[in-house]
Every structure is written in structure tokens, then in C-alpha cells.
Amino acid sequence: MRAQLSPLRKQQTMIKLSQLCRTFMLGDQAVHALNNINLNISPGDYISVMGPSGSGKSTLLNVLGLLDVPDSGHYLLQGTDTTLLSETERARYRREHIGFVFQSYHLVPRLTARENIELPLVLAGIAPHDRQKKVAAILAQLGLTERAGHLPNQLSGGQRQRVAIGRAIVMQPRLLLADEPTGNLDTQSGLDVVAILEQLNQQGITLLVVTHDNALGQRARRRIRMVDGRIVADELAGIIASEADSHA
Template sequence: MIRLEGVWRTYRVGDGEVHALRDVTLEITHGEHVALIGPSGSGKSTMLHIVGCLDRPTLGRYLFEKREVGALSEEERSLLRRHRIGFVFQFFHLLPRLSALGNVELPMLFAGTPADERRQRAAHALEAVGLAQRATHRPDQLSGGERQRVAIARAVVMDPAVVLADEPTGNLDRHSALEVMELLEAMNRRGLTLVVVTHDPAIAERARRVIRMADGEIVGHDGGSWVVDRGSGGPALQHASDPRTTNHEPRGGG
């Protein structure tokens, strides 16, 4: 459902150019749990933004559910994010003036869902993350773990195809981090595609497939299904069990 083909993302900085992504080719299929790992500046966040339709490739093709995202209008990409993609951020990004329930209602507010239905679905989503009794609390009355669970409820309330989590445990203690990951994984087991960006190996290991990035390139795959073959001409997709790529050592740190 997610397919990147020879994707470059280049930023202009002063007179020079910075390549945040260099010729990335990747496919993520429905229901996968993928971890993107790499040091800061390795391009994993840029990748997540492109996958999340917040950003567009400078070069190359990105297909989301077989639609070429680069060719979509601003509005069509917004609608794609609204209905098909859920985001979870390191800093939660909850609106401090709204209650937990109000924050979960937010995506439906802009989708024009009627108030009654909104409240019902938000309450249901909060119940699913175990926070039904905290619905009226504002973010500053919640712990970090609870905040992130509210954010997860918000991410899934529109029933998206994929949840993109950018360092979801980066601001949490060990215990809360575990809770949050278990929650995301439980949703993944019920069919939700999950992409987690992290630099924490312990979090990455939980994924069935780990993609290692460094300097804007994919430098390694663990346990996944698809990797990039750089040997033969143009980009091609090959299975990860190919002996040429197993045990590939990452260039960046873990």
C-alpha cells in the first residue's frame, strides 16, 4: 500500500543542496509493523513526512494505495491524511485548551462529523486506549503516557489505513513507553499498518521489520520482506532473504 520508487528529497540551503533522502525505494504492505531506525539527520523523519503526505518527493514516485501522491493537489493530500493516515508525535501535539475527548474529536471536527456522532466515536476511541475515565481531563492533568494514549486515540479515530508514529516513546519513561508500544502493536495485530520512527533499538526490535537509515539512504533491513538491490542497473525490488543483503552491517549507529 506504500511504495516509494527512487525518491529523493533535496533542500536548498544557501547556495548548496542537502539531500535528506537519496534514491530511496521501499514498499510497505498492508498490516505491516515497520520500524525506521537511524541517527538524527539520517532522513527517517523526512521519510515519514513523505509517507504521511505532509511533504512531497523532489524526485521519484510515491504511491499511497496505488495513487501517485506527487500528482495530487494540496486538498486531495489533506483528505488523504484525514481519512487514511493517523499521526502520533514525540511531543504528543495535543491542544492544551481542549479536554482529552475534545482532542480526539478534532479530526472529526474538520471532517464535519455531527456533534453526537463525534462525541460517541471519540469516547469509544478513548475507551480503546483505556482512558474512558479521563475523557474530561485536559492534557496538563494527564501523565506523559496518558497524553500519548490520547494522541493514539486521536490518530485512529478516523479509522485510517496506517498510523505513522514519530518517536512515540521519545518523551516517555520505560513503563509508559512499553504501554504505548503495546497499544500500537495491539492495533497492528487487528490489521492497522504501523510505521514507527525511533532511534531506540529496544523499540525497533519489537517491529517485524526494521529499516536502517543513514545519510538519507536505506542501509539495512532486518527481518523485512523487501530491500533495495543496488547491484543491477536501476532500482529493483528483491526479497530480503536474498543472501546478498542479509547480515548487512548498518553504517549509522543503532
């Protein structure tokens, strides 16, 4: 079932992808990582993107995160056509609107947990006084206050990923992009991290998770499945659930 066809809870769209294409050259062979993608995302959505390796889900995440630019098509982010932005403007959009969570955390090893979370604020040129309050609030929210002075290599995997989430949300972005956020974690830490991400989603952040993990993917309200650069399935959990109910 196509999500666009369903009457959604929210009318306005946050993200609108139309006829998006991205092709890579592997040797002399063209690989269509994104093949004519059309997708609308509403504010507050919780979306999982699943699919086999090479299906284009990472490319989709990179394009959504403005790290990659499509070859053709349009990507409207809150009404702005991002395909027309310069490199500097895209950097500013990333800074202000998008948070990233990576599988391997990507913490700066020489900075403490607090400093890693503070980094986006530093790069954005926010005054130290304002930074402190924000970072302290996030440390408390993620239960990291006691670990704030530790370097990444003194933290467990789950703690590292929580620091990375803190860093992703410290600029209060509207969109949180997570690439295999539990991929390097044991089951319990993974569940903790997912709980935090879902809690953030409940507070209003739009969450898009790219994953191989079926269990994680199934938790999302909206599940997108990609194969060979195309969206082959786009389901809403609520509707499936209600269909399942009606079959029962």
C-alpha cells in the same frame, strides 16, 4: 536482506515508493535527505525506521504522511500517485488514510482529552451524534474514559500519548506514522504506549515507527535502517529469528 526479494505474507502493496528524492538547501549546500528511495509497504506491516540524526528518517515519515512532497520519484498510496495531488487533496488523504503520533504529543492545550480525540472528526465535518459514539469507543479502548474531561496538562505523559494515539486512529486510518512515540516517556509508560500501538497493528493497521531507541526498533517485524538519505538495511524479524534458530 532485501524485503522486496522475500516472499511476503501479503502480496498487495499499500505503499510503493520509487526513486524518491528530496533535497534541502542548507545555506548553499544541498542535503540529500532522501536519496533515491525505493520501498514497498504492505497492509498490516509493522516497520521501524532507525538511523542517526540527519539520516532522512524524519523526511521519509513526512513524505509518507503527505506533509512533504518529494522533488522527484513517485509515491503510490493505495494505487494513487500522491505526487500529482493538490494541497487540498493531500489534506484529504491525510485526514482519511493517515494517523500521526508525535514525540511531543501535540495535544491542543485548551481542549479536553475527549475533545482532542474528537478533533479530526470535527475537522472532517462528521455529525456530533456519530462523533460521540466513535470517541466513546476509543476512550474505552485506550482506558481513558475516566480522564476524558481532563485537559492535557492534567494528564501524565503516558496518558497524553494515549490521547494522541486515540486522535490518530479515530478516523480509522490504514496507516499510522509514529515519530519517536516513546521519546518523552518513562520506561513503563513507553512500554504501555508501544503495547497499544502493537495491538492496533495486530488489528490490521499499518504501523511505521521512527525511532532512535534500539529496543523499540527491534520490536518491529520489519526494520529499516537509513544513513545519509539511503536505506542501508531492510530486515524481516522472522527471517533473522529463523536464521538465528538455524545457527543455534
